[in-house]
Structures are given as structure tokens and as C-alpha cells.
Amino acid sequence: MNRRELIRSALQSAAGAAMVPAAALGEASAHEGLSDAPKTAVPSSGAPSGLMGSEAEAGYFSESALQQALGTARLERPKVEVVAFNFPSWHASPYMEEHFGKGWTEYDTLRNARPLFPGHTMPHYPLWGYYDESDPAWAAREVDLAATYGVDAWMVDWYWHDGLQFYHEQLERGLLKADNRDKLKFAIMWANHDWKNVYPARSPQDSALLLAQKHSIKDFEAVCDYCAEHYFSQPNYLKFDDAHVFGIFDAGRVLHEMGGADGMKQALDALRARAAKLGFALHLQECNGWRHDGGLRALGFDSTVVYGTMGWSYGSKPPGSRIPYGVAAREALESWAKERGSVDVPFHPTCSVGWDDSPRFGERACVAINRSPDQFERLVRAARHFAAGQKGRKFVYVGAWNEWTEDGVLLPDTIWGYSYLESLRRATRD
DSSP: OOOHHHHHHHHHHSTTOSSOOHHHHSOHHHHHHHHTOOSSOOOOSSOOTTSSSHHHHHTSOOHHHHHHHHTOSOOOOOOOEEEEEEOOOSSOOHHHHHHHOTTOOTHHHHHTOOOOSTTOOOOOOBTTOSOOTTSHHHHHHHHHHHHHTTOOEEEEEEEEETTEEESTHIIIIIGGGOTTGGGSEEEEEEOOSOEEEOSSOSOSTTOEEEEOOOOOHHHHHHHHHHHIIIIITSTTBOEETTEEEEEESOHHHHHHHTTSHHHHHHHHHHHHHHHHHTTOOEEEEEOBOOOOTTOSGGGTOOEEOBSOSOGGGTTTSOTTOEEEHHHHHHHHHHHHHHHHHHOSSOBOOEEEOOOBOHHHHGGGSOEEETOOHHHHHHHHHHHHHHHTTSSSSOEEEEEOSEETTTTEEOSOBTTTBTHHHHHHHHHHHO
16 A cells, blocks of 8 residues: 555654654764765665664664663563554455456565665565465465464455445455454454555555545445444454444544534534444544644544555655665654654554555655564563553554565565564564
8 A cells, every 4th residue: 555645744744753863873984874864865876774783783673772662671560452454455355356367366466576786685585485375265364373472463455435446355355254363353444545556566656546535424324334344343343442443544544534523523423323333333533643732522523543654765765765674673663752742632652563565656655674583572571561651451553464576574474484473473472
């Protein structure tokens, strides 16, 4: 999914979210080299400066960096529930086939990707090979994997454009038909953004529009009707305090198209009322770090997360940036504290596996260089520590289960194997 455009303005307006303090990096000169990057990055075929040497070392999220960022060596270890975002574009879906040909999936974009510089490990390919996630047998294999390694639920990206749907086959033909589905909860995140042709494209801004997103109260009610019939009634649907979790990705889009805060509240109230009429309580979750001066609760939201915490990689940095994963990890920790202090609903942290959308945007892609399982494990441990301050059930989100063309993947791949899954289990289950 292309999310850079949607959060660019939010990132630019967020005070203090630009870069981590020099003290957190521990080496001022290296940090200055990172933060003073030119406004327009110039892609190069050579290895990025932060790939190795002092800059790479300063940008690494080591154990000492973790403790320094948190201000303690004694991390809390509460019981947490892990929710992984799931992007289901890895099966043939009729709408996409109409545009790109019979049998097309985003695996085709991954197959055509190439490394951009020496030391660039992208693309990562599925260790299992290219499989059909809408096949219940393959879905069952994914469920077993998730349950084994500590994933409690999937937050599934769900596409609905005035009743036109795509990618829902993974859920309806795969997960919900798997014979072991009871091992894993799921929830819906309405990915309510425009759909663009990024297979590939020069940049998100230059991508051709395939399908625009429009909102109305009538459509919100239709969404609720469909979800109640197909999803809310499922025994393994994820609930918070007996309310069905329903995520909305682009709340700002709803606000704009519904004519402001009053219109947005009416839409969310209509969604909630429709669900209640059908016998379901809803827990509405904002999923993109969008904020409103009047607060989220007054609009109708019950909690908030950020789909990809590492916003620097797709919003605030120049195209073609190559920045160490550890820089983003420190920024993530800073953002969690900032988010929790700025919202009037519970905020749950999200741990990003990585970021690299070069299969879609080539040289102009932003790349999290030097990502590794040990750094991800520290980030998850930090999120668990952070979750200790949350009242009630404690959740840690992961971005993502299967974002192959954005390099956010927990599934076994040909570079890291099962290492990220093992890191997740160690970080959340000890």
C-alpha cells in the first residue's frame, strides 16, 4: 500500500518529530551527517554512507542505545497481545486482473525488483515461494506460523470503494475457511484511501489513479452491513472489551469528505448505530496517526495506532534517502511518548520490521538500511515496556506480516529466514 502521501502533511506538522536528539545517537558528528541530508536526495549506485563505518555504527539500535533511549536498563515485561497488520495482495483478485492481466498479483512487482546499491538486500523473496494466500491450505499454514511465534491477531487491510471490493478473497476464501482459524483472531482495517498504480511508478505523486475513494453516511452503513454479515459474526473476530475492533486508516479523508468534524462524527455515529441495530458493539480505531484539535474521542474513536511508526521513511525524508534502521527505531520511541501524551484515547505502539519501497519506486524509494532481527527485537521489547503504562489489556502492533513490496515482513524470507518471528516471540513471550 502507498501510505507516504497520506501522512506527509501530518509528519511535517508534528512538532519535534523530525529527528532523534544527538545524545541518543551517541556520536554527534555521525548524527549531523544524517540530519543534515540535502532537501532533495541524489540516488547513487554506490553504497550509502550509512551502510558501514562510524555512521552505520552510530545509527545502529544497540542494547546501550535502547537503554539510553528509554532512560533505564530495567525494562517492564507485562503480558501483551500482538496484532500484526496484514496486507492481502498476494493472490489473484478480479479487479486487479482487469487492470494488469489474468493471474496478476503484487508478486509480479516483487519479481521485477532489483538491488539499488552494493549491500542492498532488497528484494526479499518468500522462503515458501510464491503462494496463494486465498487458498485455505496456505492460510492454515500462515495461521499455524502466527500462533507458534506469538502473533495473536491480524489487522487485515480491507478495500471497499462504494461497494467495489478487491483483496477480500484472502480473508473470505482463505483465513475464514482454514481448518485451524480458531488459533488466530482477526479484525478489519478499512484502508479507505485512493488506489494508485504503483506497479511500479516513479513516485507516489506520479502514480496514476486507479480508483478514488468517496465517503457518505449511506456508504458507512453499507460497510457496516457487509462487515456484520461476513466478519463480525465470526467467532475469531478480535474484540476489545466485547466490542468488535474496526480500524479506519485515513480518518483525515473522512473528515474532508464529510464536511468537517460534525459530518465525520455523524458518519461514525451512523456506523456504530448500524452495528448496534445488527447486534454488534464497535471499538473504532484510528490507524494512521491522524490527530484532530478537538480530540479523537469526541469524533467517535476509541483508540489509535500508527500503521507504520517509521514515518521518516515515507513522509518526512527526501526521495532516495538511505537511513539506518536504528535512527528510525529511536524516532519510534520518541513518537510513542509524544502520541500517548497528545491523544485522549488509548494509544498502542507499532513496531516496524523495516521500510523499503524500491520494488515500487526504484531509485527514488526511501530505504531503511541495515535492518536486522536483533534491532527489531529491541524495538519490540521497548514497545512491551511502553505498553506497561497502558491501563487494561496491553497491545503491541507490528508493521507488518506480509508487506513484501514495502519490506515490512514477518513471514520467512530468503534473507532472514524465520529470524524475525523468533525475535518477536523472544521479545513478547519471555
